[in-house]
Amino acid sequence: xxxxxxxSDIVGLAKVMPPLSRRGFMSSSAAAAAGYxxxxxxxxxxxxxxxTKGLEAGDAKVKVPGGDxxxxxxxxxxxxxxxxxxxCMEIFGVHEFIKxxxxxxxxxxxxxxxxxYYFRLGDMSKVSDTQELMPKVNTKSDSELFADLDAAxxxxxxQGGDDNxxxxxxxxxxxxxxWHYSAHNPKLKAGAAFYGPLTDKSExxxxxxxxxxxxxxxxxxxxxxxxxTGISVDQVHQMEAALKxxxxxxxxxxxxxxxxxxxxxxxxxxxxxxxxxxxxxMVGWFKxxxxxx
Numbered sequence: 001x002x003x004x005x006x007x008s009d010i011v012g013l014a015k016v017m018p019p020l021s022r023r024g025f026m027s028s029s030a031a032a033a034a035g036y037x038x039x040x041x042x043x044x045x046x047x048x049x050x051x052t053k054g055l056e057a058g059d060a061k062v063k064v065p066g067g068d069x070x071x072x073x074x075x076x077x078x079x080x081x082x083x084x085x086x087x088c089m090e091i092f093g094v095h096e097f098i099k100x101x102x103x104x105x106x107x108x109x110x111x112x113x114x115x116x117y118y119f120r121l122g123d124m125s126k127v128s129d130t131q132e133l134m135p136k137v138n139t140k141s142d143s144e145l146f147a148d149l150d151a152a153x154x155x156x157x158x159q160g161g162d163d164n165x166x167x168x169x170x171x172x173x174x175x176x177x178x179w180h181y182s183a184h185n186p187k188l189k190a191g192a193a194f195y196g197p198l199t200d201k202s203e204x205x206x207x208x209x210x211x212x213x214x215x216x217x218x219x220x221x222x223x224x225x226x227x228x229t230g231i232s233v234d235q236v237h238q239m240e241a242a243l244k245x246x247x248x249x250x251x252x253x254x255x256x257x258x259x260x261x262x263x264x265x266x267x268x269x270x271x272x273x274x275x276x277x278x279x280x281x282m283v284g285w286f287k288x289x290x291x292x293x
Contacts, residue, residue, distance in 0.1 A: 007134070008197035009091070009172045009260065011230030025268075035096035036266050038128040047096075048265045050103040057103055062115065062155040064148050070116040071152055072099050074106030075161070083291050084161040086149055087114035088170025088177040090264075091137045093124030097266045105169075108283060108292055111161035115152040117145055137173065141204040145177060146184045153185075163187060167291035169282060170194065171263060176209055183215035190289035191220040192282040195228055195260050198235045210235070213242035219249035221285040223278040225258030225271075253281060 024045055026034065031043035057074035072094050075082055085105050089098045094116045105112035118124050121136040149168075157163045168191045170178045175196020182191045201208045220243075224236050236252055243250040255262060255278070261269035263278055286292040 007138070007173075007200050008230035008235075009176070009195075009200075011260075035099070035125070037092035037095040037097075037125050039092050039124075039130050039133060040090075040261075040264070040267050042268060043266050044268070044270060046265075048100060050100050050107065052103060055103060055106045057106060060155070062151050064151045065144075066120050069119050069148055069151065070094065071113050071155070072102055072116075073111065073113040073156070073159075074099075074103045075111040075159075076106060076109055079109065081160060081162040082109055082111040083165030083167065083293075084153060084156045084163055085110040085112045085166075085286070085291065086152060086168040086170075086181075087112055088149075088168065088174030088181070089114060089116070090172040090174055091118075091124065091130075091133050093118060093126075095125035097264060104279075110167075110292060111156050111159070113152050113156050113161075115148055117148040138202055139204055142180055142184075142207075146181060149177075149181050150185070153187075165189060165291050167191065167286050167289075170196065172196070172261065176200065178220065179209035179216070180205070180207075180212060182218055182220050183212040184217075186217045188218040189291050190218055190286055192223065192285055193220060194223045194263050194278065194282075195225060195231060196222070197231055198239045210239050210242050213239065213248065214246040216243060216246070216248045216250070219251075219285070219289050221282060222250060222252040223263075223281065224252065224254050225260060225262045225274070226254050226256045227258055228260040230260055251285070253278065 025042040036043045055074050056077050061068035087102050094114050098114050102112040102114045171194045175193035178191045178193040198209045255274040258271045258274040259269045262271040263275040
């Protein structure tokens, strides 16, 4: 990525039309109190809330180089050896949306774990300005990311999770991390990348997702919005072609009229019909490749 060029995920996020009024959105103080990031803009009042009934869920720490990495996890209570699904966050830290997604996966029978792999840079969920976030998150190297994700998997296994049924999913920058981690860990059974950038690269991460296509090690589902101003449909087709040329198993769905962040039910970018379809396709994908029962 050229240093003068904004990352694809930030372009897509910034160019979603903001709400014309505050109607239907929480106040900033209410959103912060509820645990949502403020960096992504106003928080919708009608966010999805998933309870913990029948789950073991909460915060934990995982030892990694440089300290103890915070994680949020959710797993079905009393179930032996549930499959492990990594939840790769956006750039905004493990805020309430990511925690809720983790609980949704827990209700599907997974030991879902969302690692805060930006913890060395501070608590990203408390930063309200994306311009302050970007210089920080762009220093994260793939090698450090992979070590953090590996450690999260090892911790979940130590708690009874089944790493022989390992999946990974993520949104935005986390979707990009799905593609990259999928080129790293051969134990993965399946992945799902929600609008993950495909062409971005930097000194810390010198290969783009498209360039890593020949190294992808498991079936990956790509879920993208046709109206994403940061990730073009042409880029999605390039990734699809690169994977096909390398004999990889992948499937892509492009949602007409959907912007970047269309699954993020806390943001103005949320598109209910596309979000529900994409989620159901992800669940089907994880079942098809034996991550979920």
